Amino acid sequence: MLSRKSYLFTMHRAAVATLFGALIPGLSGVLPVAAQPSNPVAASAAAAQDWRRGAVCYEVFVRSFYDSNGDGVGDLNGLIQKLDYINDGTPDSRRDLGARCIWLMPIAESPSYHGYDVTDYYRVDREYGTNEDFRRLIAEAHRRGIRVLVDLVLNHASSEHPAFEEAQRDPASPFRRWFRWLPAHPGVKNQWGGDNWHRSSVRGDYYYGFFWSGMPDLNYETPAVREEAKKISRFWLTEMGADGFRLDAIAHLVEEGQTIKHAPGIHPVLRDYASYIRRIAPQAFTIGEVWDSTGAMLAYYPDQLDAYFAFEVSDSIVAAVRTGSAKTLLPPVLRLQRALPAERWGTFLRNHDQTRTLTALGGDTARARVAATLLLTLPGLPFVYYGEELGMTGDKPDERLRTPMHWRRERAGGFTTGRAWQALQPDSLTANVAAQDRDPRSLLNFYRRLIHLRAGNPALASGKMIELEATSGAVAAFLRREGDRAVLVASNLGSAPLHGVRVSSAEWVLRPGRYVPKDLLTRRAAVPMRVGRDGRIRSQVVLSVLRPMSAYVFELERQGR
Numbered sequence: 001m002l003s004r005k006s007y008l009f010t011m012h013r014a015a016v017a018t019l020f021g022a023l024i025p026g027l028s029g030v031l032p033v034a035a036q037p038s039n040p041v042a043a044s045a046a047a048a049q050d051w052r053r054g055a056v057c058y059e060v061f062v063r064s065f066y067d068s069n070g071d072g073v074g075d076l077n078g079l080i081q082k083l084d085y086i087n088d089g090t091p092d093s094r095r096d097l098g099a100r101c102i103w104l105m106p107i108a109e110s111p112s113y114h115g116y117d118v119t120d121y122y123r124v125d126r127e128y129g130t131n132e133d134f135r136r137l138i139a140e141a142h143r144r145g146i147r148v149l150v151d152l153v154l155n156h157a158s159s160e161h162p163a164f165e166e167a168q169r170d171p172a173s174p175f176r177r178w179f180r181w182l183p184a185h186p187g188v189k190n191q192w193g194g195d196n197w198h199r200s201s202v203r204g205d206y207y208y209g210f211f212w213s214g215m216p217d218l219n220y221e222t223p224a225v226r227e228e229a230k231k232i233s234r235f236w237l238t239e240m241g242a243d244g245f246r247l248d249a250i251a252h253l254v255e256e257g258q259t260i261k262h263a264p265g266i267h268p269v270l271r272d273y274a275s276y277i278r279r280i281a282p283q284a285f286t287i288g289e290v291w292d293s294t295g296a297m298l299a300y301y302p303d304q305l306d307a308y309f310a311f312e313v314s315d316s317i318v319a320a321v322r323t324g325s326a327k328t329l330l331p332p333v334l335r336l337q338r339a340l341p342a343e344r345w346g347t348f349l350r351n352h353d354q355t356r357t358l359t360a361l362g363g364d365t366a367r368a369r370v371a372a373t374l375l376l377t378l379p380g381l382p383f384v385y386y387g388e389e390l391g392m393t394g395d396k397p398d399e400r401l402r403t404p405m406h407w408r409r410e411r412a413g414g415f416t417t418g419r420a421w422q423a424l425q426p427d428s429l430t431a432n433v434a435a436q437d438r439d440p441r442s443l444l445n446f447y448r449r450l451i452h453l454r455a456g457n458p459a460l461a462s463g464k465m466i467e468l469e470a471t472s473g474a475v476a477a478f479l480r481r482e483g484d485r486a487v488l489v490a491s492n493l494g495s496a497p498l499h500g501v502r503v504s505s506a507e508w509v510l511r512p513g514r515y516v517p518k519d520l521l522t523r524r525a526a527v528p529m530r531v532g533r534d535g536r537i538r539s540q541v542v543l544s545v546l547r548p549m550s551a552y553v554f555e556l557e558r559q560g561r
Contacts, residue, residue, distance in 0.1 A: 051147065052285075052343040054461030055100035056376065056451045057383045058086050061352060062107055062128050063115075064404045065386060067416035074404070074415070076107070076129040080140050085433065089144030095437075098451040101147040101285075103246050103383065105352060107134070110158060113421070114398070115151075116248065117158035117215045121232045131240065138241035147243035149285065150236055154229045155249040156215040164216050168202040177222045180208035180255070190260055210252050210260060220254050220269050230276050237281045244285035247305065251290045262296060270304040287346050287381075294332045298339055309346045310336060310380060317378075318349060318360055321371045321549075324494040326476035330467050333378055337465055347380035349388060352402055356387070356394040365391055366549040369446055370491050373551035376450040377480065377489045379465050389447035390431045400425075406432035453520055457555070459485040468503045468537065475546065477503045479510075479556075486510060486556040488517060492546035499545055508535035510556070517542060517554035526554055 066078030088096040106115030109123045124134050141148050157164055167175040182197065185206050189195050197206045198213035209216045218225050236242040254265040270288075277284055287307040290297045294312045301308075312332040320329040336345050349357045349371055361367040368391055375382050387405055394401045399422055406428040408414030413428040425431075436442035454460045463482035470477045474494030480487045492498050510531045517526040529540045543552065 051100055052381050054455040057101040057103055058099040059103045059383055059385045061105045061402050064402055070417040072416050072418040072421045073127050076133040076137050080137050083140055083144055087144045087146050103149045106151045106153055111160050116153050118153050119158045119161050122235055134240055149244045149246050150242045152245040153248045155252050156217045159214045159216055168200050178225050179216050180219050182206045234280055237284055247288045250288040274304050294335055307344045307346050313347050317371055317374050320493055321367045322361055324474050326493055329476050337379055342379035343381055345380050346383050348383040349375055351385050358391045359393045359395050370549055370551045376454050389444050391443045392431055393425050393427055408434040458482040459487040466509050468505050471502045472498050475501050488554045488556055490542050491551040495548050497545055497548055501546055502539045502541050504539050505537040510535055513558045515556040515558050517556055520553045520555050
């Protein structure tokens with residue numbers, strides 16, 4: 001069997017034609033730039049996005065999820081076999097996680113284990129299966145009510161991509177303009193001290209690649225590149241059946257001089273791209289990676305992608321739980337809520353590039369439970385990285401953040417019958433699905449309860465968040481309110497029990513009357529609360545004692561004036 005590289009060289013000319021399509025005008029039916037959607041299309045798109053209310057998404061690294069054929073590498077057929085774990089399609093079931101969508105890290109053909117350097121945008125990586133396997137995954141996911149988002153890498157390609165290899169060899173190639181070139185190194189480094197210009201081994205000139213020499217950046221100043229991005233997207237949406245995309249590294253999509261992040265030219269590119277997606281697939285959902293502050297992320301609204309990941313919210317949750325201080329937890333959430341509908345930003349604890357939550361919290365499962373409670377009761381569209389619900393651990397290098405899923409207490413964790421592509425974490429004997437499934441107090445079952453609770457409670461699903469003031473700086477307290485439904489969340493982030501903590505609010509947060517808080521996680525009744533004629537909660541005790549590193553979720557039932 002040919003190696004990947006040999007295969008690519010052998011099929012070079014055909015690949016260039018089929019991977020990127022004809023470049024010369026008149027030889028390819030390039031679609032015109034789509035206009036902004038008309039009102040009926042916009043209304044249809046809005047209706048299609050109702051699935052996000054109360055939804056939770058689940059991030060999957062296919063290579064590490066489940067291996068169906070014993071070669072040590074996870075695959076699409078393995079993921080199909082495990083879909084019931086994510087969502088079994090039975091509304092009343094509580095044995096599944098209840099996630100309504102999955103985000104698949106890159107699955108297109110790539111020479112690297114992570115898949116972020118793509119050599120064929122139109123083919124599933126052969127280690128994961130075939131295009132037909134992906135279509136079968138879509139059918140099985142949809143049967144269970146799961147939407148599938150594909151990680152789309154449009155900022156850069158692989159240095160082994162046939163188009164880039166031709167561009168290296170031939171300066172007259174039309175693909176030369178698909179990448180950025182200089183005859184000599186510019187002699188500057190980026191603002192973080194890195195070198196983004198890499199010497200070509202073919203001609204000795206230099207090409208631009210922000211992340212790595214193996215990932216040359218695509219040049220979006222070239223119209224054909226923009227059109228190819230649309231063509232790739234149309235293929236996955238209309239021919240493969242994907243429900244949308246997570247778009248990688250979009251803050252680096254365009255470079256302007258020394259500006260290599262958040263360049264102004266990014267925004268018209270994304271507006272044009274998003275307009276096209278809304279035209280061909282109004283029901284599709286797009287969420288982008290803008291790894292920066294809330295302020296930087298807000299520049300990518302209102303008319304570009306549907307949503308972006310809220311990295312500052314992620315950091316604020318983990319930092320608050322780790323330090324025991326609630327001071328900086330809610331401000332970034334409140335800022336986003338003032339600016340946008342909650343379904344237009346994605347919340348999370350950690351992703352595939354970051355130290356796993358339990359590791360970041362020093363192995364403290366109680367703190368991990370509080371972090372999960374905050375994630376799944378705050379506004380936004382939450383994403384859970386696979387294995388976080390088990391308390392899987394992991395730290396840099398990146399491979400150790402992406403280790404195989406722990407299914408059972410056995411060799412290779414039940415992930416494969418062969419030798420796993422990457423050694424499992426030492427905690428696989430305890431942090432596994434089989435062990436936690438049987439334990440009603442496990443972290444897995446805690447995640448299940450929270451995810452299903454979010455889906456079924458209107459206040460948690462789509463309610464406005466209202467910050468409450470607590471008499472202890474270790475307590476994070478807020479309301480979620482939707483119509484007459486209200487949920488109060490109170491978390492003791494500290495390491496000591498707190499007695500007699502009181503919460504207060506501004507005016508008109510609730511209708512006047514007496515409220516009985518009922519714990520939605522343990523079904524315990526708490527101290528009744530009184531809301532005055534001005535709609536204000538005034539110095540009310542929720543529980544006589546808040547246990548250390550504990551979170552409480554109460555539904556407030558009004559019992560008259």
